[in-house]
Amino acid sequence: MAEFLQAAVNGLLQGGILALVGLGFSLVWGVTNIVNIAHGAFVVAGAYVGWELHDSLGLNPLLGMLVAAAVLFVVGYGLQRGLVNLVVNAPVWMTLLLTFGLQLLAVNVFVKVATSDYRSIPTGWAARSLALGDVRVPYGRLVALGVAVVCTAGLVVFVERTRTGRAIRAAGMDRSTARLMGIDVRHVYAVTFGLSAALAGAAGVLVGMVGTFSPPDAARYTLFSFVVSVLGGLGNMGGALAGGLLLGLVQAFVGQYLATTLVNAAAFAVLIAVLAVRPSGLLGRPFYETRVEAR
Amino acid sequence: MTARLTVSDVTCRFGGLRALDGLSLTVEPGTILGVIGPNGAGKSTFVNVVTGQIAPASGRVAVDGRDLTGAHPSRLARAGVARTFQVVKPFRDLTVRQNVACGAMFATGASVARGLEEADGVLGRVGLAAVAEARPATLPIGHLKRLELGRALAMRPRILLLDEVMAGLRPDDVAATVALIRRLRDEDGTTVLVIEHNMAAIVALSDEVLVLREGAVLTRGAPGDVLDDDRVVEAYLGQRFARRRRENPDG
Amino acid sequence: GGGGSAGAKSKDGGGKTLTLAAALSLTGTQAREGVLTREGYEICQQVVNGKGGLKVGDTTYTLAITYQDDTSTPDTAANLVDQFNDKGRKFLLGPYGSASTSAAAAVVERNGQVMVDSAGADDTIFTKGYRRTFAVLSPASVYLSSIVKALAELADPKPKTVAIVSADDGFSKTAAAAGRDEAGRQGMTVADLQYVPNGTTDVSAALTRIRGGKPDVVLGSVHLAEGIAIVKQSGELGLRPSAFGETVAPPTPDFVTTLGAAAEGVLGSSQWTTETEGSDAWFGTAKDYAAAFRARYGRDPEYHNAEASAACLALVEAIGKAGVLDADKVRDALAALDQASFFGPLRFDPTGKNATKPMAVVQIQSGKAVTVWPKSAGTAALRWPAR
Amino acid sequence: MTRAGAVVAAAAFAVLCLLPAGLAPGDVRTMTSVLLFATLASAWNIIGGFAGYASFGNVAFFGLGGYSVAVLMTKASWPFLPSVAVAAVLSAAFAALVGLPVLRLRGHYFAIATLGVAEGLREVVVNLPRLTGGGAGITIPTLGARATTHYPGTTGFYWYALAVLVAAVAVSAAVSGSRFGYGLRAIQLDEAAAASVGVRTTAAKLAAFALSAALTALAGGVFAFQQVTIYPERLFSVEITVLMVVMAVLGGAATVSGPVVGAFTLRLLDEYLRRHFLGTHLIVFGAIIVAAVVFLPQGVVRCSADAWRERRLGLLDTVRAYRL
Amino acid sequence: MGEALLAVSALEAGYGRVPVLDRVDLTVGEGEIVALVGGNGAGKTTLLRAVSGQIRPGGGTVRWRGRDVAGQRPEAIVGLGIAHVPEGRRLFAGLTVRENLLVGAHHRRDADVETDVAHMLELFPRLAERLDRPAGQLSGGEQQMCAVARGLMGRPALLMIDELSLGLAPNVVDTLLERLATIAAAGTAVLVVEQDIDAALDLAARGYVLENGRIVLEGPSPALRTDPRVSQAYLGTAGDGPA
Ligand SMILES: Nc1ncnc2c1ncn2[C@@H]1O[C@H](COP(=O)(O)OP(=O)(O)OP(=O)(O)O)[C@@H](O)[C@H]1O
Numbered sequence A: 001m002a003e004f005l006q007a008a009v010n011g012l013l014q015g016g017i018l019a020l021v022g023l024g025f026s027l028v029w030g031v032t033n034i035v036n037i038a039h040g041a042f043v044v045a046g047a048y049v050g051w052e053l054h055d056s057l058g059l060n061p062l063l064g065m066l067v068a069a070a071v072l073f074v075v076g077y078g079l080q081r082g083l084v085n086l087v088v089n090a091p092v093w094m095t096l097l098l099t100f101g102l103q104l105l106a107v108n109v110f111v112k113v114a115t116s117d118y119r120s121i122p123t124g125w126a127a128r129s130l131a132l133g134d135v136r137v138p139y140g141r142l143v144a145l146g147v148a149v150v151c152t153a154g155l156v157v158f159v160e161r162t163r164t165g166r167a168i169r170a171a172g173m174d175r176s177t178a179r180l181m182g183i184d185v186r187h188v189y190a191v192t193f194g195l196s197a198a199l200a201g202a203a204g205v206l207v208g209m210v211g212t213f214s215p216p217d218a219a220r221y222t223l224f225s226f227v228v229s230v231l232g233g234l235g236n237m238g239g240a241l242a243g244g245l246l247l248g249l250v251q252a253f254v255g256q257y258l259a260t261t262l263v264n265a266a267a268f269a270v271l272i273a274v275l276a277v278r279p280s281g282l283l284g285r286p287f288y289e290t291r292v293e294a295r
Numbered sequence B: 001m002t003a004r005l006t007v008s009d010v011t012c013r014f015g016g017l018r019a020l021d022g023l024s025l026t027v028e029p030g031t032i033l034g035v036i037g038p039n040g041a042g043k044s045t046f047v048n049v050v051t052g053q054i055a056p057a058s059g060r061v062a063v064d065g066r067d068l069t070g071a072h073p074s075r076l077a078r079a080g081v082a083r084t085f086q087v088v089k090p091f092r093d094l095t096v097r098q099n100v101a102c103g104a105m106f107a108t109g110a111s112v113a114r115g116l117e118e119a120d121g122v123l124g125r126v127g128l129a130a131v132a133e134a135r136p137a138t139l140p141i142g143h144l145k146r147l148e149l150g151r152a153l154a155m156r157p158r159i160l161l162l163d164e165v166m167a168g169l170r171p172d173d174v175a176a177t178v179a180l181i182r183r184l185r186d187e188d189g190t191t192v193l194v195i196e197h198n199m200a201a202i203v204a205l206s207d208e209v210l211v212l213r214e215g216a217v218l219t220r221g222a223p224g225d226v227l228d229d230d231r232v233v234e235a236y237l238g239q240r241f242a243r244r245r246r247e248n249p250d251g
Numbered sequence C: 001g002g003g004g005s006a007g008a009k010s011k012d013g014g015g016k017t018l019t020l021a022a023a024l025s026l027t028g029t030q031a032r033e034g035v036l037t038r039e040g041y042e043i044c045q046q047v048v049n050g051k052g053g054l055k056v057g058d059t060t061y062t063l064a065i066t067y068q069d070d071t072s073t074p075d076t077a078a079n080l081v082d083q084f085n086d087k088g089r090k091f092l093l094g095p096y097g098s099a100s101t102s103a104a105a106a107v108v109e110r111n112g113q114v115m116v117d118s119a120g121a122d123d124t125i126f127t128k129g130y131r132r133t134f135a136v137l138s139p140a141s142v143y144l145s146s147i148v149k150a151l152a153e154l155a156d157p158k159p160k161t162v163a164i165v166s167a168d169d170g171f172s173k174t175a176a177a178a179g180r181d182e183a184g185r186q187g188m189t190v191a192d193l194q195y196v197p198n199g200t201t202d203v204s205a206a207l208t209r210i211r212g213g214k215p216d217v218v219l220g221s222v223h224l225a226e227g228i229a230i231v232k233q234s235g236e237l238g239l240r241p242s243a244f245g246e247t248v249a250p251p252t253p254d255f256v257t258t259l260g261a262a263a264e265g266v267l268g269s270s271q272w273t274t275e276t277e278g279s280d281a282w283f284g285t286a287k288d289y290a291a292a293f294r295a296r297y298g299r300d301p302e303y304h305n306a307e308a309s310a311a312c313l314a315l316v317e318a319i320g321k322a323g324v325l326d327a328d329k330v331r332d333a334l335a336a337l338d339q340a341s342f343f344g345p346l347r348f349d350p351t352g353k354n355a356t357k358p359m360a361v362v363q364i365q366s367g368k369a370v371t372v373w374p375k376s377a378g379t380a381a382l383r384w385p386a387r
Numbered sequence D: 001m002t003r004a005g006a007v008v009a010a011a012a013f014a015v016l017c018l019l020p021a022g023l024a025p026g027d028v029r030t031m032t033s034v035l036l037f038a039t040l041a042s043a044w045n046i047i048g049g050f051a052g053y054a055s056f057g058n059v060a061f062f063g064l065g066g067y068s069v070a071v072l073m074t075k076a077s078w079p080f081l082p083s084v085a086v087a088a089v090l091s092a093a094f095a096a097l098v099g100l101p102v103l104r105l106r107g108h109y110f111a112i113a114t115l116g117v118a119e120g121l122r123e124v125v126v127n128l129p130r131l132t133g134g135g136a137g138i139t140i141p142t143l144g145a146r147a148t149t150h151y152p153g154t155t156g157f158y159w160y161a162l163a164v165l166v167a168a169v170a171v172s173a174a175v176s177g178s179r180f181g182y183g184l185r186a187i188q189l190d191e192a193a194a195a196s197v198g199v200r201t202t203a204a205k206l207a208a209f210a211l212s213a214a215l216t217a218l219a220g221g222v223f224a225f226q227q228v229t230i231y232p233e234r235l236f237s238v239e240i241t242v243l244m245v246v247m248a249v250l251g252g253a254a255t256v257s258g259p260v261v262g263a264f265t266l267r268l269l270d271e272y273l274r275r276h277f278l279g280t281h282l283i284v285f286g287a288i289i290v291a292a293v294v295f296l297p298q299g300v301v302r303c304s305a306d307a308w309r310e311r312r313l314g315l316l317d318t319v320r321a322y323r324l
Numbered sequence E: 001m002g003e004a005l006l007a008v009s010a011l012e013a014g015y016g017r018v019p020v021l022d023r024v025d026l027t028v029g030e031g032e033i034v035a036l037v038g039g040n041g042a043g044k045t046t047l048l049r050a051v052s053g054q055i056r057p058g059g060g061t062v063r064w065r066g067r068d069v070a071g072q073r074p075e076a077i078v079g080l081g082i083a084h085v086p087e088g089r090r091l092f093a094g095l096t097v098r099e100n101l102l103v104g105a106h107h108r109r110d111a112d113v114e115t116d117v118a119h120m121l122e123l124f125p126r127l128a129e130r131l132d133r134p135a136g137q138l139s140g141g142e143q144q145m146c147a148v149a150r151g152l153m154g155r156p157a158l159l160m161i162d163e164l165s166l167g168l169a170p171n172v173v174d175t176l177l178e179r180l181a182t183i184a185a186a187g188t189a190v191l192v193v194e195q196d197i198d199a200a201l202d203l204a205a206r207g208y209v210l211e212n213g214r215i216v217l218e219g220p221s222p223a224l225r226t227d228p229r230v231s232q233a234y235l236g237t238a239g240d241g242p243a
């Protein structure tokens, strides 16, 4: 029983991190239809920002997280405005190619600048855990889950309830008509991309706090993001959280009761099973289907 | 003789909404049936059910007495049922000629060369010969409607369902399209269902008119009778139309 | 012109250059280790040339090394070996990692080149009948078993149960299997052997599974990422064995910097430490090597650096002994090589493995990896229980 | 194919036939890898380009092909050619099997599901050490009595790779001009409309997927034998899938020549940079890809065709046309 | 009448290097309803697009309250008070009907948005029943209602509607025409593209006939209605269309 509970806790906590990593990716993919291969590089970049702030200024990683988010927002906004916006009207997969190039560039610049050493942002408390009987709940991961939940909720409210959020969604569905309605699509797209990068940056700091990071990890974060956002339903922020948690739980339970080497196979098996039953993901609405890709 | 198309007791739901509510009708071979009704009455849904895009919650659809309820759209297409889409669905990156050729190739099993040849003929008939090599993205709405029509005609259907193909055409082009469809029926014996909100076209074209309201048949009859029916005026045509019709009874 | 086509070139100044070639993972997932390997090669080149170059027969050559990036993929490494061969480069230094080494070895064999392997430890490389690849380092099977041996010999009270976490790549599995067998021989119970995906940073499932058995020692046959995760997440999950022992990770500086205090007491196996016994004419002792390295790079060498330097050293020695720049002769000289070095004995068994060199076991004490085994070389006593 | 296209293809083929005579073995080996990637990109293009079902798991068939060859040659002692033929058939069958559920998904959901298939398959290979050698890899015997087929050597593999590429291009060209090809393109452009004109969408998608898988498996088989020892990490690497997509898209998806052009351009560029920008080549490579996307947003083949037609290369005009 | 609200003169526009509009002149006065008719491909949509900034004119001027706004970006032009209800509805399919209406008022900052939504629902009761459904699920005619309502939500000074009655039931067209007349009376200018020339000329005070990118006829509605060139194309005898 303790094992079962521990596995559940592990899964939920790991799921929280996965969700946070995937949240921004899902936002950008769902709204602007850009598969941002460079998302993982944003995560790593965020981790570096947090690490540097802690290393040189001794800044608490939770504050560092806010700074990293702000820095990455600016980076993301600038990238979209200056670069990605140049090709949004090209065939869909071209943006994938663009971000693939960005990811290569970014990761290798990190390697050059920071070497590919493993790093981690040390905190005394993050590695300690709350003991509930035999079940341990590490504080660092608990905080990460909390941040994931708060960010998800915030994003849901922002996207679903605010004027800007509505404009973001409208712009995602039909750019040229959105402009006819007075929406500054360049700006709105850049804000979306900036938000996504900010979330990635925050996730990066948390990843660095509870584990380790190095530049080549970027590809893995992108992969996780892919799975999490599709599992949950593209462009659905609550879905990303659900997807992350489900993924974490599946991995934990399979690792616990089957074989630890099968966790990824099992995760993908679950993914395919979910999609077989719900072709638009756990909480997905088929709005991607009705997107108008004309200009 | 069995009817060309038999729809019996079809119900179709979207969430709580009954888009079709126990709809039954038959269409005899070689008839042109006008279908009118308020916006949201279920006309396009009806087309979707007949052509297999939507499986009805209950009820049957049969072509020439053969039950094809819930069959895949491609099967219905090959069984001779062709349609146009109200919100046009051209193949964006194919030329107009290739678009039409697709109709011939897949519904009648023509080879690529044969399909393109066929397309040339059809393009002439629907007035798109001049833009045969253009891509749909560059075409105005009127041409896209004709492209829908052309692609359906290339399928050499036995049943042709036209969902507002004449909306957005200039009146003289509407007249020409009406003539085209009539000739198709007269020469090939095609059965045609026309959905239009353009009453001039409906009157000029239809042997019979059916009025759909809230997913069920409100009335069915000769065009003149239907348009004078008070219920139809009330639910659909409106007072301005009725007034004009009184002033100008034959057109 | 010197005898043979082995990359000897006359330079304008009159001196001759002997060019060795190396395919290295300078980008990609193994860029870190690739760079360390390169540093090891470079310091070797510097030392050889600093001592006036390499005498082959009657000619003295300046040593040069040409590098290409294998992008951490085995197929590229293999391709590079072919490209080196096109340029007449017959003497190769190994790439980083078992997969790339294995891929390169197959091509080396066909092309009649020779390669000294600095970082491909998996024993399976040496089961394929290759005759032209020689590894200076101890094979994978020694990594974990040395830790077990060290514990059996030094730990008091002797641990009774061990649990092993292994990554699922070939190298780690070989090491894990050997460690398990050794534990059995030493009378310890192996409570559990769990595999985790190679490179994962979440090992909580494996740890939760072994936690129930309350093992005295948790052994990891893993790389750096998993190695760090084992220690970190054990803390989180309340798994507190008397010691952790891990193959590759602990001697790496990143291990201590990322784990901080949690790294204290962790045992690790190392191909080389500054206490390694032996010395040679080029580098002197292990301590001398470390000093030379520090002078150039401003930090202490890691064992990856030393491995690379040793590989270069073995090749240089063999070329000198062969006396001609002929690949076959150099191969024979390598096969016959038997000499002490800063890296320990350099002697190869018929399959090309370095079967005699012992592995050192280190323990993290006060933030430093100190050697605790083999005893003769140990500067420090094993701290036990370790945490 | 147009006449000009046929002439260009024939000329390219002639050049490729002469190439081994003029190149050093190491460069022949590089070209072999270029040819294999061109095959992969062309094969991807059948499902991803023509049918518009962007498979992110085509590497599954590469790995399956490679491992089938390796296992058949080591465990069953089969010679290479029958092994690779069986590998292709097996992969096609596997594609049809997984295609049945997976091809019901649309767009990105399909992409991820296929990615899952590939990752899953890799883990299966890792977890079957008896058959596949697991993470330690499997070695095809090429020396001694256990070798079933004489190891063809650098040039030999070049010919194998060229043959496989020719097969892939021939299949692509045949598909492109055929009714089947029109059906796939119709599916890509509007699946509902395609069905309504009579395209048997499910059958067409399955056929395209299986065809793509078979060609991919051929390349995988050749690669495996060439490598001698293969590892699951490499044979099922997501990176290879990404490269297939990137090459096909950069060259021009849904064209016959695009994937080949894309593969040649990118692989040769990558190789050139790798040789000349030690340790930083990926930074340069990344920057070039970014620039290529910005200036050639329709892919190399379409953009150059446009430039040829208009007798004018308006890079800035294209940027203006595609920016927001 | 002083300076017209919108004065298009010698406007040239097209796609890429394909010219469509050939020196088009057109004016719309404050509170005026103007009809624009013409065959398929004549360039009506192109003209509206050029005015609303969706395509960049190649020459000529677009004066808005006397100031040339040709070539400005669409989002800026909306802000000036020009709303364009595009051809083919172009609703945001994944947004609900209500959200679509709210997006129509995106550039407005006043507090009356909610009351305007209520007005739209009075005008198109059908929409009231569909308010919280994704617009992509609406029937074709319902979508047209939503598109027109979305345009009205911007409270523009000039409302341009492309294919006003496309897909609408006759009685709905009636209501809509009445409504347009009301809002015009309250000061909003309207430029409608419409194939039903009777309806268009009933509503509009003036009209333009566009063919092959050129204005071939213009004048007050009654005059156009009786012009033989109009009745030839619009009231029966076959043209160059389907034969
Ligand atoms: N996919 C769908 N999901 C939910 N509701 C739908 C869907 N398709 C249609 N409906 C609803 O079903 C009803 C009937 O729609 P349908 O398109 O058949 O109307 P119609 O008679 O063709 O109207 P119009 O004349 O406006 O084209 C409408 O109220 C519409 O909102």
Ligand SMILES: Nc1ncnc2c1ncn2[C@@H]1O[C@H](COP(=O)(O)OP(=O)(O)OP(=O)(O)O)[C@@H](O)[C@H]1O
Residues within 6 Å of the ligand: B137, B138, B139, B140, B141, B142, B143, B168, E015, E018, E020, E038, E039, E040, E041, E042, E043, E044, E045, E046, E047, E087
């Ligand atoms: N995106 C485009 N690219 C190239 N040419 C285009 C494009 N859109 C329209 N055209 C061309 O411009 C001309 C005018 O088209 P426009 O859409 O303005 O016609 P319209 O008068 O609105 O016709 P309809 O009544 O059918 O809507 C047509 O010949 C059309 O082919």
Ligand SMILES: [Mg+2]
Residues within 6 Å of the ligand: B043, B044, B045, B086, B163, E139, E140, E141
């Ligand atoms: Mg309809």
Ligand SMILES: [Mg+2]
Residues within 6 Å of the ligand: B140, B141, E044, E045, E046, E087, E162
């Ligand atoms: Mg128009």
